[in-house]
Amino acid sequence: MTENGQRTRSFIRAAITLAIAAAIYEGLARSGYFAPALLPTIPTVAKTLFGMFADGSIVEHAAFTMYRVMFGFGLAVVVGIPLGILMARFSAIENFFLPLVSALMPIPSFALVPLFMLWFGIGNLTTILIVFYAATFPMVFNTWSGVRSVNPLWLRAAGAMGADEHKLFWKVIIPGASPFIITGMRQSFLRAWIAVVGAEMIAASDWGLGWVIFDAKEFLNADIMLASLAVIGAIGYAFERLVFGSIERATVQRWGMVRLAKG
Amino acid sequence: MQDAVTTIAATGAAARSQTGERLRLIARNIFPFVVVGTIWEIVAWAGIFPHRLFPTLEEVAASFVRLTVAGILPHHAIETVIRLLSGFALAALIGVSIGVLMGRSRRAEDIFLPLVSICAPIPGLAYAPLFLLWFGLGNISAVLLVGFVSAFPIIFNSWTGVKAVKEIWVRSAQSMGADDRRLFSHVILPGALPYILTGLRLGLAQAWRILVAVEMLAAVPWGLGWLIFGAREFLNTDAMLAGIAVIALIGLGLEKFVFQKIEDYTVVRWGMVTA
Numbered sequence: 278m279t280e281n282g283q284r285t286r287s288f289i290r291a292a293i294t295l296a297i298a299a300a301i302y303e304g305l306a307r308s309g310y311f312a313p314a315l316l317p318t319i320p321t322v323a324k325t326l327f328g329m330f331a332d333g334s335i336v337e338h339a340a341f342t343m344y345r346v347m348f349g350f351g352l353a354v355v356v357g358i359p360l361g362i363l364m365a366r367f368s369a370i371e372n373f374f375l376p377l378v379s380a381l382m383p384i385p386s387f388a389l390v391p392l393f394m395l396w397f398g399i400g401n402l403t404t405i406l407i408v409f410y411a412a413t414f415p416m417v418f419n420t421w422s423g424v425r426s427v428n429p430l431w432l433r434a435a436g437a438m439g440a441d442e443h444k445l446f447w448k449v450i451i452p453g454a455s456p457f458i459i460t461g462m463r464q465s466f467l468r469a470w471i472a473v474v475g476a477e478m479i480a481a482s483d484w485g486l487g488w489v490i491f492d493a494k495e496f497l498n499a500d501i502m503l504a505s506l507a508v509i510g511a512i513g514y515a516f517e518r519l520v521f522g523s524i525e526r527a528t529v530q531r532w533g534m535v536r537l538a539k540g
Numbered sequence: 541m542q543d544a545v546t547t548i549a550a551t552g553a554a555a556r557s558q559t560g561e562r563l564r565l566i567a568r569n570i571f572p573f574v575v576v577g578t579i580w581e582i583v584a585w586a587g588i589f590p591h592r593l594f595p596t597l598e599e600v601a602a603s604f605v606r607l608t609v610a611g612i613l614p615h616h617a618i619e620t621v622i623r624l625l626s627g628f629a630l631a632a633l634i635g636v637s638i639g640v641l642m643g644r645s646r647r648a649e650d651i652f653l654p655l656v657s658i659c660a661p662i663p664g665l666a667y668a669p670l671f672l673l674w675f676g677l678g679n680i681s682a683v684l685l686v687g688f689v690s691a692f693p694i695i696f697n698s699w700t701g702v703k704a705v706k707e708i709w710v711r712s713a714q715s716m717g718a719d720d721r722r723l724f725s726h727v728i729l730p731g732a733l734p735y736i737l738t739g740l741r742l743g744l745a746q747a748w749r750i751l752v753a754v755e756m757l758a759a760v761p762w763g764l765g766w767l768i769f770g771a772r773e774f775l776n777t778d779a780m781l782a783g784i785a786v787i788a789l790i791g792l793g794l795e796k797f798v799f800q801k802i803e804d805y806t807v808v809r810w811g812m813v814t815a
Contacts, residue, residue, distance in 0.1 A: 290650035298655060315673055376569045377576065383791025387665075387753035388765070388784050391772040395593050395780075471663040475753045478665060479769075487666065491757075494669035502670055510662040517661060 317500040326504035335508055341484035342473055343512075345401060349408025350469045357413045357465070358458060361420025362450075371421075378417060386411035386472045390479045404476045404485070411472035412465035419464065423457025424450055455528060463521045470513050595778040604782040612767075617786050619762035620751065623679070627686030628747045632740055635691040639698025639739070643732070649699075656695055664689030664750045668757050682758045686747045693742035701735025702728060741799050748791060764790075 299319060305311065306318045317325075329335035364371040386407050393403045427450055435449045477487025486509050493501040577597060583589070584596040607613040638656075641648040668685055675681040705728050713727045755765025764783050771779040 287650055290647075291654040294651045294654050295658075372568050373572045373575075377572045380573070380788065380792065383748075383795055384784060384788045385749040385752045385791070387749070387756065388768060388787050390753070391756070391768050392777070392780055392784065395772055395775070395777060396589070471665065471749075474663045475665040475750075478668065479753065479756055490666055490669050494673055497673065499670070499673060502673070506662055506666055506670070509666050510658070513663065514661045 314497040315499050317503065322500050322503045322507075325500040326507060329501070329504060335486075335489075335505070338484055338486050338489050338505075339508060339512065342477065342486045345404045345477075345485065346408055346466075346469050346473045349405045349473070350412050350466055352405070352409045353412035353416050353465055353469070354462065356409075357416025357461070358420050361417045361458075361461075362424050362454075364417070364421045365424035374417075378414065382414045382418075386468075387475050387479065390476055394480050399480050403480045404473060407476040407480075408469045408472045412469040415464035415468060416461045419457045419461025420454065423454030423461070426457070427453035459521070459525055459528065462524075463517070466516060466521065467513075470516070474509060592775050593777050595781070599778045600781045600785070603776075603778040604785060607779065607782055613782065613786060616762050616764050616767045616783070617790065619760070620755065620764045621790065623682055623686065623755070623760075623763065624744075624747055624751050627683045627751070628690055628744050630683065630687035631689075631691040631694055631743050631747065634687070635694025635739065635743060636698050636736060638691075639695040639736070640702050640728075640732070642695070642699045643702025644728070652695075656692065660692040660696070664746070665753055665757075668754060672758060677759045679758075679760055682751070682754045682760055682763075685754050685758075686751050689750050690743035690747035693746060694736075694739040697735045697739025697742065698732065701732030701739070704735060705731035737802060741802070744794065744798070748794060752787060 303319055306313070306316045326335075360374065364374055389410060390403070390407055393406055397403045397406065431449050431453060432445065435445055440448065473485070474487035474490075477485035478491040486505050489505045490502050490509075493499070493505070581597055584591075584594050588594075604613070638648075638652055642652050643649070664685070667688065668681075671681045671685045671688075675684060709727050709731060710723065713723050718726065752765035752768075755763040756769040760766055764787050768780050768783045768787075771777070771783065
């Protein structure tokens with residue numbers, strides 16, 4: 278009862294905070310101290326957002342962005358998970374790739390955007406490669422440490438019960454490493470999402486949410502900017518909560534392994 | 541697993557540093573770079589790509605030396621580092637205060653949490669054009685944006701850290717007669733410190749990742765991001781690669797000499813992290 282009461286109170290307070298923040302913003306926007314082009318009122322932003330949905334332009338931009346993210350992220354998963362597993366299982370591969378990965382990891386993906394623009398031109402290829410670069414490292418690292426941290430006792434137990442290499446891999450190592458792998462996917466998606474917006478801004482192609490925001494700056498369309506920001510935030514949030522949340526619930530949480538993932 | 545165990549054993553033995561072992565370890569770490577460098581050279585010499593776009597490593601090294609001697613590269617690097625540090629200092633100051641406040645007071649939590657959770661999931665760079673519009677091109681926008689973006693992990697971690705301080709520690713300190721100030725400085729702050737440090741580390745990493753891109757967009761007069769972006773206009777791929785090398789070195793330095801040192805001196809020494 279008190280738990281419930283507390284929750285309602287928190288909810289009401291959150292609503293009040295947001296309402297006050299919105300009111301302050303609205304007041305500033307209407308006060309005329311700032312140019313209306315720079316600080317559009319909330320109804321204007323909402324109208325713009327609605328208009329962009331109505332003519333379908335925002336959907337198309339979002340589709341281009343999603344295509345680039347999913348392509349790059351998919352590549353990162355396809356390359357990162359096997360590489361991480363191989364690194365953890367074979368020390369020769371680990372010795373070769375670990376120094377390379379450690380040296381490349383501190384280079385922010387955006388530093389490579391101009392280089393990739395020279396090499397691959399402006400457009401999808403550059404953006405996808407940047408996303409791929411940004412998303413691969415967390416994937417490799419988490420898979421690697423996940424496989425390495427599989428409890429040796431489990432391996433011995435499975436071995437003693439007569440599991441062969443194949444079985445050991447699919448029934449013990451992969452499930453044992455899965456909390457780390459899923460954490461890795463989560464982190465890499467987050468990185469990919471950040472990278473795609475930046476890459477779209479710098480390597481200005483014709484479509485994409487990042488490009489919309491950057492392009493709107495040229496025309497002082499702050500309303501379009503804020504509307505696109507809202508869409509970007511909503512998509513990122515949806516993926517983080519809905520997609521990865523449900524993957525986690527369906528796998529590691531059900532197997533009772535989340536504590537491992539958090540610790 | 542067998543391999544992993546032997547690897548750990550091998551690195552452990554090497555760390556105990558018989559000279560031969562150490563040399564072998566160094567050789568093993570250099571070998572991959574030699575392989576990649578050789579492949580790069582072969583591709584560059586074979587002329588598969590236009591030479592301007594794919595310079596040989598000697599040319600990159602030569603322009604690295606030339607730019608360093610001329611003082612251009614150090615100037616860019618220093619400006620970048622100053623920007624990074626000022627943005628991060630801003631984020632640390634604001635982030636830790638808001639985070640601790642949120643952890644301590646229910647009211648502050650209710651006020652800030654909705655705002656923070658709405659702003660945090662939006663990728664930092666998406667704010668860049670808005671900041672440029674509001675604060676103009678140049679340093680102010682760049683520093684503010686870096687600070688704004690890297691504040692979020694710091695806020696979240698400080699908040700979690702303060703909330704994770706064991707209730708029983710607080711109560712026992714109180715029953716031993718600690719006043720609010722002592723409670724804060726002797727119990728809550730040390731208890732939350734591992735989380736806060738993690739947050740600072742994440743924040744600095746985030747600041748570093750975004751700063752380069754911000755420099756490209758904000759048209760600051762000096763800075764490594766700007767160097768790379770400007771070099772593209774003149775097809776100076778060698779200068780670009782030299783700039784990227786400096787970025788990698790700074791990033792590596794941050795990782796090795798800042799993050800790991802902080803962790804070694806504080807939380808690992810206090811036995812709070814069982815890594």
